[in-house]
Amino acid sequence: MTTNAKTEFLTVTRQAFEEQTFIQLTLSKPANSELEYKSIYFKPFQAKSGYRMQCVKRFPTKDITKNLSTSEGLALIEKLLGEELLNGNLFAQGNDWELRFNRKREAKIWKRKASKQQAATLVHNVQKKQWIKPEGNIYLKALGITSAKGKVLDKKYDKYRQINKYIETISHLLDKSSLRNGYRIVDMGSGKGYLTFALYDYLLNTMNIKPKITGVELRGELVDHCNNISNEAGYEGLVFRTGRIEEYPVTTMDMLIALHACDIATDHAIAKGIQAGASVIVCAPCCHKQVRIDMVGSPLFQPMLKHGILLERQAEMLTDAIRALLLEANGYKTKVFEFISSDHTGKNVMITAVRSPKARSRETVLYEIAQLKQQFGLKTHFLETLI
Ligand SMILES: C[S@@+](CC[C@H](N)C(=O)[O-])C[C@H]1O[C@@H](n2cnc3c(N)ncnc32)[C@H](O)[C@@H]1O
Missing domain, CATH: 2.30.30 (SH3 type barrels.)
Known part of the structure; x- marks a missing residue:
């Protein structure tokens, strides 16, 4: 049979x-x-x-x-x-x-x-899906990604690819979250705003959702520049604010984003997301100084960690593993993955967290964190001190 x-x-x-x-x-x-x-x-x-x-x-x-x-x-x-x-x-x-x-x-x-009556599509489009269309796109032009005619500039192709990959990732994540109508998003450490603009554009023009996105950025000149572009593009729900992540008030938010915010700025951002009860948290860590400095490591690991580069990589792994675990301990299901090829940037690890009733038991996760910290002689992970 x-x-x-x-x-x-x-x-x-x-x-x-x-x-x-x-x-x-x-x-x-x-x-x-x-x-x-x-x-x-x-x-x-x-x-x-x-x-x-x-x-x-x-x-x-x-x-x-x-x-x-x-x-x-x-x-x-x-x-x-x-x-x-x-x-x-x-x-x-x-x-x-x-x-x-x-x-x-x-x-x-x-x-x-038969439930599908249409003829099979025989015309094959060899181009990969464009999540963000370059033509007629005001912010891509203003940010120097496209030419006046709306063509992606050769030297900016990697950035454009990164923007598309990012939107693809977020789109899959939104499918999985319970986030349906509330789209209050805070992007911490928004920098020049490439990804902030792209997300707003995607939600508004592809998903037909009117999001409210706030970019938070230390550097006032970048904030002014982004606000000018946002006004020019008519993006009413997208504003940028000058400020430090750590001082940003815990407001109600559905989604917290922190991409390449430096060192513990990522921890401050994650903590704000957890405290605000965000349904989705997305971060791409940048440098990892705190754990590298504080990690002692058992003598067993010394032959490996005596090499600076391996110490650095190990510290990165430990930092991000504990970040993901702390998110799990606070009610999220997480994933850690390479979100764009390392050919384009070395800062390509992404941690995504979706609040879920199926998150693992807090006790089990806290035990795993304690074990990891003990193995690596780490007294505290900075994020623990915040939440
Ligand atoms: C590497 S850029 C990333 C920009 C953007 N998120 C991206 O991925 O394209 C990091 C930005 O975070 C900002 N930043 C770093 N620490 C910050 C803090 N504590 N508060 C606010 N902004 C911060 C920096 O000024 C910088 O513009």
Whole structure:
């Protein structure tokens, strides 16, 4: 039954491809909760070299797209289905097909009336999705990312890519949070505002939400510059304030952002987010002086930590690991990941936290923090002193 059901599903998939009636195929439901990606979908497209499959692997914070030949695509579907992913849904012109494996790996197949009637998209857009459109974009031009004609300048392409990646990450995060209507956002250490503007633009113009975003920045000249651009762009809900993060009052906020705020400024920002009960906290740490100076490390680690660069990396890991754990101890589910390739910037670690009733037990997390601190001879992590 199991083999037959899977074989039948693969046969109808192959036929749909050969007859060019294939619209989309989705594999979902990870067999193992440790699997890093959640689902994968396949769409056909007509390339110069012939009919091919676009395969998009969906991770919690990003999508990875690959183009495969038909045979590579079919082989991948055969390999994953029933092994890594337990559900398969084929949408074809004519019929939908569903294959489901249960935990004992027994499969059942269903044939249904087609739910997607449109022809498969055969025109393939080789360009990656642009989350932020450069054309006619006032702030990108004012910030020197695009030319007067709205083209991304060659030397600013990395920055533009970073902006897009950031918006992609936030978009996935918002899908997962319970944040629906409240979009009061504070961006601490907003600097020149590239990412602050992009987020406002995305929420307003793509999501059709009217957010209220406040950028907080130490340097008055940057604040004035950003406010001028915001006025020029007509972004009524986006303002920048001069001030220190640590002195910013704990106001009601739904989302706290702190990207590359220096050293303990990141801790001050996280603490404000937690104290304000923000549903979502996003930070990309910058330098990590406090833990590096305070960490003693057991003699066991000395052969490793006697090298300055390794000490620095270890301090970074410890700093950010404890930040993520402290967020967990305060009711958040967290992720720590590289949000843009290290080819573009070394400061590419991002910590995201979404408030969740399913957050881990505070006691367990505090115990883990205590253990880590003990191993590395760290008396205090600065964030602990704030919350
Ligand atoms: C490296 S920039 C990052 C700018 C922006 N968030 C980004 O990622 O593109 C860090 C900014 O944080 C500001 N900053 C650092 N410490 C701060 C503090 N304690 N209060 C307010 N702003 C601070 C700096 O002036 C600088 O503009």
